[in-house]
Amino acid sequence: MLSVNKIRIEYKETPVGLDNPVPRISWQLGAQQRGVLQEAFHIQVSAEDPLFQSTVWDTGRMVSDRSIHVPYDGEALSSCTRYYVRIRAWDRQGNVSAWSETAYWETAFMHHSEWTASWITPSESAMDPQTEAAFLLRNTFTTDKPIRRARIYATALGVYELQLNGTRVSQDRLTPGWTSYAARLQYQTYDVTSMLLAGGNVIGIALANGWYKGHLAWEKKSNIYGDRRAALLQLHVTYEDGETRVFGTDSTWKASTGAVLYSEIYHGETYDARLEKDNDYRYDYDDKDWVSTEVLEQPKDQLVAQENQPTRVVHEIRPVELITTPKGETVIDFGQNMVGWIAFNVTGNPGTTITLTHAEVLDAEGNFYTGNLRAAKQTNTYMCKGGAQEQFEPRFTFQGFRYVKVEGYPGTVDLAKFTGKVVYTDMEPTGTFECSDPLINQLQSNIVWGQRGNFLDVPTDCPQRDERLGWTGDAQVFVRTAAFNMDVASFFTKWLRDLKADQHDDGGVPYVVPNVISGHSSAAWGDAAVICPWVIYESYGDVRVLEEQYDSMKAWIGYIRGQGEQEFLWNTGFHFGDWLGLDAKENSYIGATPTDLIATAFYAYSTNLVRKTAAILGQKEDEAHFGELYDNIVQKFTNEFLTPSHRLAAPTQTAHVLALMFDLVKGPARERTAQTLNRMIEDNKFHLTTGFVGTPYLCPALSANGYHTTAMKLALQTSYPSWLYSVTKGATTIWEHWDGIKEDGSFWSDDMNSYNHYAYGSIGEWLYGVVAGIKTDEEQPGYKRIHIRPQPGEGLTYSKATLESMHGQICSEWRIGQDGKSMTVNVTVPPNTTALIVLPGALQDRVQEGGEKLNACEGITQVGQMGGEVHLEAGSGAYRFEYPLSESMESMETVKS
Known part of the structure; x- marks a missing residue:
């Protein structure tokens, strides 16, 4: 039997709230027999008609083997409309499937002008806009007829949580997420039909600083995007008789503060349950003590519907041990370095204060260790209301941790009352890898947990210290591994749009995206502008991501070409080089591989990818242009870094890896480069010396050039430095440093020592693509x-x-x-x-x-x-x-x- 299954629209199943005027439809075929290929498909799309008695797009029988990313080509889509879709297919033996189960997507606002609500914030004359406490915003409305459909469209300057009649509207967390806010701000769409009451209803919004105006990075900056929190919400209620009413944020809303006294991404949350607003969800609640709100003049033309999957609590973890440290600290071990927060139950007297501090590791003596957090406090504080058992979990912050120090908990700490909530972008798991070596299996688990912890709305470098930024270099070295483990297509599509938004006019690319620090355009970091869209294209067959990013990709190559006096050699400017390479000079983070070699190698690699992209997009002149440029760069690389006897001038593992992986050496030079790399590994007793730039390609370069045995010995190495060294030390995520914990139990420098840093997890690409093949x-x-x-x-x-x-x-x-x-x-x-x-x-x-x-x-x-x-x-x-x-x-x- 032939069947059509798993219909997706823009990578999502039954998405509610798309603003793409030409969404793409994908599906999978089901078949028992072998050798099944699609001969043709038939798509029908209707507007608000699940029976398809009328359609807005009917392809008829279309001869094509295409089953992913088929662009909608029907009547122009209307806003706030549900579109039903069904598909049938024919195989090459003439078999035809039944119609698929009906799927759907729902549009949000197709035009910015449809936002009629106003941005609101507490009146400055009544409440200090810089108060650390979370804002509470509230309003009431009535419904007086049977309801067919109700949708809320909402966003915030800050992070928000939305309630309707006292119940959370969704399980999405830390909305609206982090984007390059000046250019792009996401809004969310919620189906609240079943939550409305006949008669009076109450909408409540809690609003905290989040990434918008909270503390970001180590420079102790805040208010980076703005100094006023605000909310924007529109509720559309469609009645059974066809009438639609719109309720939105305006100056009639009331404001207050409540139990959340303080909340920051890095530092945690302080919650005083005695200050909770009892019954504020009731329609007849007396809000006479609440203050007025005012309209905040803010643009709406940067608003875009939610693009990636939302951030959610995806897993829950139970504690594995209660520890009393040598210093007498009470510490809970969750057995897994994770990202999220702790929920707990407690019964205590009014004002009883429980403090939870989060850390990744214990020190050599077994004491609680927070040195590597730098300025981040990672502390949640809860003050009891008193009386019955209470439950707490934070709402506007997250922590990176395995261990939690508990202070002030009344009585004996009961592990059964503590739960770890694992929080990240809710991406579909897509890949699994296992093998006969249990240490490699643990390494794979560590890679996946590192991705979970650091793919929280943006691809962060670490989830615990005062950083948590979207470092471009880290993202590009890991993107292919990420695409094996999980469906990251919409995640990277969103992030790449922010990269394009933050890209400089001259084509330079910031070190981090969204950009909140100074500095831009290091080789291998800025190349994320080219490498990431290319990998998403390869992994998902997504031509549109190349179309969207093409100008950005070209601009990055243009930036490089404009640097210095030699247009085919990049030997100017600051570069991170082979960051954290073990062959670095004393007191240096930059490995021994010359930065101009690395920069020119990536210049060539990215130029070639842009050439390929131009060919795919039918840009013939660009294809010829970038092809000629690529040839010139390779020739310059040969002249500059290769001796007449085919010896690579830089005697480092990373130099040889890049020359091989980026196809910069040919014939005898390639053979000698591969032999030399192999000898380097053998002479170093099958240990690596590579940093962020060389490590992702090390095993792939060996395996692809006749030295797979060496690659295997390197991957299975357990002594320092190696991938499995950290596993033998009990790691449950990937470390930033090969020796984050040394043999004697001491630590690498507190300055930069994350135990959840996914870059070296890029070995996963080799496990999937070479070992499993x-x-x-x-x-x-x-x-x-x-x-x-x-x-x-x-x-x-x-x-x-x-x-x-x-x-x-x-x-x-x-x-x-x-x-x-x-x-x-x-x-x-x-x-x-x-x-x-x-x-x-x-x-x-x-x-x-x-x-x-x-x-x-x-x-x-x-x-x-x-x-x-x-x-x-x-x-x-x-x-x-x-x-x-x-x-x-x-x-x-x-x-x-």
Whole structure:
């Protein structure tokens, strides 16, 4: 049976609140048989008509194998309207599916002019606008007829929480999120139909500083975007008789403060339950003590509907141990370095004060340690109302922690009354990786937890100290690993729009996005403008992200070309270089690899990606222009950094890695560069010396150039410096420094020592893409054509990776037999895709699939022997290949590519 499943609009299932005039529709095919490809599709879209008696777009039978990112091409979309969609498909055998289950999306405001409400804030004459306490805003309204639909559209200057009749409107947290507020401010759409009461209703908004005017970065700045908190809300109520009424924020709203006395992203929250506004959710509540509000003149043309997935509590964690430290501190261990906050229950006398301080590690003596937090306090304080059991969790802050020091808790601390709430952007998990080595499995867990902790609305560098910024370099080195673990397409689409908004007029790219610090345009950091959209394109088949970012990508190359006197060599300006490379000079964070080599290498790499982008977008003149520029940069790189005898001038691991990965050395020079890199690793007893720039590409460069065994030994290394060193030290996330905790238990410098910093987690790309062997074809991105090429190696006997691609689940699993002489490879290829499957150490006539010879297998269209590998062309389906390993596969070494 052929079926159409998992319909998504702009990556989301049944999204409410889109303002995209041309949303894209994607779906997956379901099929039992092998080799299924879509021949045609039929899409119907109706406006407010789930029965499709009338349509605003009907494609008819459209011959196409496209099943992702099909752009809507019907009548112009109206605001605040639900659009239903259903799809059927034909395969190449003539089978037709039934209509899919009906999906839908709902528009928000398609024009800024539809905002009729006003920005409001407490009247300055009645309340100090700089008070640390959270604002409470309140208003009432009545409904007097049966209601068909009700939607709230809301945003804030600050972060807000919205209640209707005393109940949270949604589980979204820290809304409206963090964007480049001057250019782009998100608003959220909430379906509140079931929450309205017949007669009187009450809307309440709590409003705190958040990123908008709170303290950001280490420079102790606040009010970066503005010095007044404000809210904007519009409620649209559609009655059964067709009438629509709009209730919005205006100067009739009332304001007060309440129990939240203080709330800052870095420092935590102070909550006095004695100051709660009892019954303020009631329509008949007496708000005579509340003060007036005033309209704040603020633009609305920067408002955009929510783009990425919202921030939510995604997991809950129970404590694993109650510790009394040598200093006598009471500390709860949650067993996992996480990001979010603690919820707890308590019964205490009025005014009893409980303080929770959060930290990532204990020191060598086992005492609570906060030195690496720098100025961030990470402290939540709760004062009891008294009487019955009370529950508290903060609302406008978050912490990075594993350990929580508890002070002032009445009686004995009961672990059952404490829960860790894990908070991050609610991205769909898409990938899994596991293997026969438990330390590598823990490393993969650490990578995923690092992504959870640092993908909180923006890709942050660390979630605990006074930083938590969207460092561009960190984002670009990790983006491909991130796209394996989770669906990050809309997450990066949003962030890249902020990058474009904050990009300088000359094309320079800030170090962080959204930009709240000084400094811009370091090589490998600014290159996020090119690398991130390219990886999203490859991973999701998303051409639109290239279209949107194309001018930004070109501007970045233009910026580089305009630096200094040599247009094909970048040897001017400040660069972070191979940040935190272990070969750095004493008292330096910058590794030994010359910064002009790194800068020129990235200049070449990004230029080539822009050339490819120009070709995809049909920009022929640009394609030729950037192609010529790329050739000139490569030639200049050769002249500047390569000797006549093909020796790379810089004797560092990172220099050799970049030259190989960015294809800057050819022929004999490539062979010598790879040999030298391999020798460097061997001479260093299979330890790395790379920093942020070299580390992501280290194992991929070795594996791709004939030294997979070395890459495996490097990845499986447990002594310092290595990926697994931190695992042996009990890490549950990725560290910023290879020796964040030293062998003697002492710490790296407090100045910059995060224990949740995802950059070195970029090894995940190699685990998925090389060890398990799942990659997409650049010519057919989004895993429309899949490459499955597992690469076993010394130290592992088993590996399995799965990836929920846009087309469906991909699986690559291999296992070496107990005798070490046979191999099983299991592969799953989703419908409407094809795959190149490479079986390592195999001889064509000795491979069986499901007990049959390869030439008799359904779904396999081509078979060929290439060296010690069998290459297969396969259609969709699940395959099980079994074969004895060829005698020539003594070292499991990959074929040089």
